[in-house]
Each structure stands twice: as C-alpha cells, then as structure tokens.
Amino acid sequence: MEPFVFRQCVNILKATGRKANSLRRMRNEIALVSDESIYHHAYHYFLKEHLMEYTNDFAHWAGESLEERALAEQLSNIDPYDFKSIIDLRKEFLNVIDRYLERFPEPREVIAGDEFYFNETITIIYPAGVWVKNLAEFLMVLKYINAGSIYFHFYEARIRLGSGIDDFSQWISHSAGKKELAERIRSIDLFMHNIEEIREYIAGVIEEDLKEEMEFTGSGK
Amino acid sequence: MIEQYAAMASRGDILLLQRLGERLSGRSFLHINSTFAGGGVAEILNRMVPIFKELGINTRWEVIEGDAPFFDITKKIHNALQGNAENITDDMWQYYIETNRKNVSRIEPGADAVLIHDPQPLPLIEQKNSGKWIWRCHIDMSNPAKFVFDYLKQFCVKFDAAIFSVSKFSRAIGINEFIIAPSIDPLSEKNRDLTDDEIRATLEKYQIPADRPVILQVSRFDRFKDPIGVIKAFRFVKKYNNSILILAGSPATDDPEGEAVLNEVREYAGNDPDIYILMLPPFSDREINALQSIATVILQKSVKEGFGLTVSEAMWKGKPVIGGAAGGIPIQISHGVTGFLVHSIEGAAFRIRQILNNPEMARWMGEKAREHVRQNFLITRQVRDYLAVWYYLENKGKNILEM
Secondary structure: OOOEEEEEEEEEEEEEEEEEOOHHHHHHHHHHOOHHHHHHHHHHHHHOOOOOOOOOHHHHHHHHOOOOHHHHHHHHOOOHHHOOOHHHHHHHHHHHHHHHHHHOOOOOOOOOOOOEEEEEEEEEEEEEEEEEOOHHHHHHHHHHOOHHHHHHHHHHHHHHOOOOOOHHHHHHHHOOOOHHHHHHHHOOOHHHOOHHHHHHHHHHHHHHHHHHHHHHHHOOO | OHHHHHOOOOHHHHHHHHHHHHHHOOOEEEEEEOOOOOOHHHHHHHHHHHHHHHOOOEEEEEEOOOOHHHHHHHHHHHHHHOOOOOOOOHHHHHHHHHHHHHHHHHHOOOOOEEEEEOOOOHHHHHHOOOOEEEEEOOOOOOOOOHHHHHHHHHHHOOOOEEEEOOHHHOOOOOOEEEEOOOOEOOOOOOOOOOOHHHHHHHHHHOOOOOOOOEEEEEOOOOHHHOHHHHHHHHHHHHOOOOOEEEEEEOOOOOOOOHHHHHHHHHHHHOOOOOEEEEEOOOOOHHHHHHHHHHOOEEEEOOOOOOOOOHHHHHHHOOOOEEEEOOOOHHHHOOEOOOEEEEOOHHHHHHHHHHHHHOHHHHHHHHHHHHHHHHHHOEHHHHHHHHHHHHHHHHOOOOOEEEO
C-alpha cells in the first residue's frame, strides 16, 4: 500500500492596500482585486474560528458590518468548490451583489473601523513529519494532527488537484482500496462543519469501518 | 528554550520554525528598536532573540541612542501616527534624522535581514545596501496625521516589506505589506501557570474574597478602556447576580490623564464594598496573572484599542472574555465561540450575566479561548511569521512556498 504522507500549510496574511466601506465599493473592488485575494476570502474562511453562520469573508462582512442579512445569506450560498476557476467564482460574487443592488435600496456605509480589507496569503506547505501505511495508523494520526494539515488535505486539495476531490478519500479509495468508505467521506457537507467537526466525522466513519472489518475477520467469515 | 515552548505551542508551528531555522541557519538577523526595557516591543524581543539564536540564526538586537529632545520628537511622531494633532517642525525632523545618523557607526546596520521596530529608527533605512529590510509597525495607524505619515513615507517606500498588527492599521505604501498579530509569551511571569499558594498570596494581599464570582478588567485607567462603563455594567449585573468587580491597573508614567481618570473611577464607584479598584505597582505581572486566574469572567471593554493583548492573556488562562469591538479585539475574540464582542454597556452587562449563569458554557468557551490563543497568539507563531516573511522575500514572487 502506498503510504499517506501528512503535510500541512500555514498562511501568512499579505495586505493588498484595497478596502471597501460600502457595498458598491465592495462590488467594484471584487471586480479588481487579484485572484489570490478572491481565493483567500472565499476559501480560507474555514481556517478561522467562527460560528457557522456564513461561509466566506464577503458574506461575513455583509452580515456583520453592513448588516444586510439577505445579502449575507445569498453570498453564503455560493459554493466556491463549484467553480473551475477564480474568474467564474469572482463573476458569481459580482452577480449576487449586482442582483441585490438592483432589488434593494443601497445600504448605508459601514461605520469607521468596520471597512473590509482585501488581503492575500503567502502559503507555506511543509511535511507534518508523519506518514502512515494503513488505515488504522491513518486514524491514529488523524485524531491528533494539526488543523492546518486537515485543511491542506481536505479543503485545499480540492482546488490543488483540480478534481474537487480531497486527498484523504483519494488515498482511502486508491491505496487502501475502500471505495465505499471514501464515498462516505466525500459526502460530507463541507459548509456545515468546522475543521474539528470534519476531523471527528472522518475519524468516526473510519473507526466504524475498522470495527466492522475486525468483527468480520473475528467471526471467521 | 524551544523545547519548553514545544510543550504548549502548536506542533505545526514548532515544525515550521525548525524548517525555517534550517534554511536560515548561519544567516544574520538584526533587530533595531528604541529601548531595551519597558513597553511591549522590548518585552517580546527579550524573549524572541534567544529563540532566533537557538535556531542557529546569528541574531543581534540593537537600540538606537538619543537624548531627551529626540525622544520627545519621536513621541510626537508616535502620537501623530495614532491620529493626534502634533506640531513637528522642520528642525525637529532634522534632529530626528541626525540622531539616527549618529547611531550608524555604533549599530552598523547591516545584516541578511534587518527588522526595524516602530518609527524611531526608521531613517536608518538610508544605510541599506544589501539584505532584506523590514519595517515592523506596532502602532495603530488606521488614522494617522497626514503630514507626518507623508513625511515618513520617504523612508517606508525603501523597505522590502512592512508588517502591521491588524489589517486596518496598514496603509497603502506600495511595498509588500504583511499582517502579523503580536503575541504573548506563555512562559513569562504574566502567563505561566501559578501555584495555589501564589494565587492565594495575591488574594490575601488585596483582601479579595473568594466566596463570589469575580468580574475583572485589567487595564490602565484610561477613558478609552471605559472603566466607568464597566462599573455601570456591573451595577446592572448586581441586580441579578451576587458578584464582585475588580478594576486593576498600573500607573502609566507617559499618561498625564491617568491620575484624573483614576479619581473619576473611585468617585463613581463610591463606597460600594463589592468594587475593588486596585492600583498595582509597575511590574505586578504575577498579581495580574493571579487575578486573571481566579476571575469568572474577564472584560476588556475598550472603546478604542491598539491590539489589546490583555485579551489573549486572559484567554490563555482559560477564561471567557467580553471585549469591546475595537482595535485588535475582534481578531482575538470570535463572538459566541471564544468570548463575546459587545458594543454597549448594556451589551456588556447582558453577556456578563449570561456567563455567570451558564458555568458550563463559560467552561467550554474558556477552553476554546485557550486553544485559540495556543494556535494563534503565542510567541512561537510570531517568530514563525517573521522568519516566513524573510524567507518569502528571498523567494520573491512565489505565493506558494514548499519546504
């Protein structure tokens, strides 16, 4: 079996110098900022500690600072993993905001200090110093590995590999030969869980699978 | 030393620190600021320099020397960058630049990486002929006096990068700008685990009863920290919950208003036996630690704030913190997860009652708070980030770096 090498990533925030204090300004900036900035604000939300109220930074700002709840809900409904490129994802954010601006009166500006700051990240990827060669070992490491490693393999991989598939289920399917288990892991609704809940869920289904396998072997079947 | 931190910091941070250390080992790293003692910058450098050295990086820490007029000028510059109206004349600017020039031969500002802290040594950038130069601005520059910032910009643009603590403190300078939060040291007197005897000694010293929940705010007596607002919130709470309030602060020599605010606070508290106003002597780190350790809920009800690291200090003690949504406080408190953000006195009172009445919620919130600090606000993370910026500058243009 091909071993699974755990890696992890760390993001260092880099300012773009661009900011928005109103929805229209936000819209215009989303049209102009770098792909890296759209990427950061759309995909890195889950690395931050939040109540699961929104799914990206734009929605969070619309809800908390602009206090436009409907807009926040609509922005939260955008699944960044549905898009093959940042260009398309950027268009979708703009469409949602444009539609909102057509239908509703223009929201007030945010109070000073609540502006949206557009950032990018520098990502450093490095080995987590651990590799495993079977599912039982995988489970053991998964329970304790840094959240940054789960983020890298479970969220970031979908973009990196371009296939929308995470590293964990890929390895479980191909190397551990457990297609059904891989499917169960792929069926998780990413947006309804934070990283710790994802860890717990994956560990749970693997544990179940291993237990079933042991019972099966133990019963002599 | 790193071993000691490894016992409590994020394992991922320690791993990356070591990797970055391997890449930068044997290189030279120079830090320059304006004081060896006093203030958060000196405090953190005292702890950071040995870590850099242990990683094999040839680290030097130099301090620029100046006379009283120089520091008067730099204080004005500092205040102006924080938004105060200050008058800085051409002669003052010349004195500021000249004093920096006089420091050149003693400091020898050359290294593979040079980190200039705050505006006092900023003109030393004129000595740059090699290496990566980074300006670390610890100040809230969200609303600087324009003419002062415009003048300093001539120096800023010559750096390879600038680092700010919070996005909203940054300015569009046109160079690489990073957002790196400050950090606390878990091994320091202010943050280490205290023994029961040490905690008891503090309670006895200040005659604090241990029979009721304690609501605490640790801060200078400064209107921006809203101590009167805290007392007002406490009065709402007292109608429902038998508890005590402690307002603890130290005198700040550079704050002429401190005395007046303290008197206002004392007067407002009147002779309420449940309100303890403690003026702690300077360097009362252990006492502050003890008070935070026994508190049920900790407030930082600032209406204007820099980064507000006292929030992380309190969270590190496993306490739910109620903070004003100002400065860097929202970066530390994730509302409803690691504490509560409030926007009014009434909001503060409501959240205090909520925590006092839900010990189970307070417990898990405190646990989450400590974990959040462990992952994001310990010194090892800040060392990691500084080295990452240096490494990035040497691999210019790559937003993704594999190590």
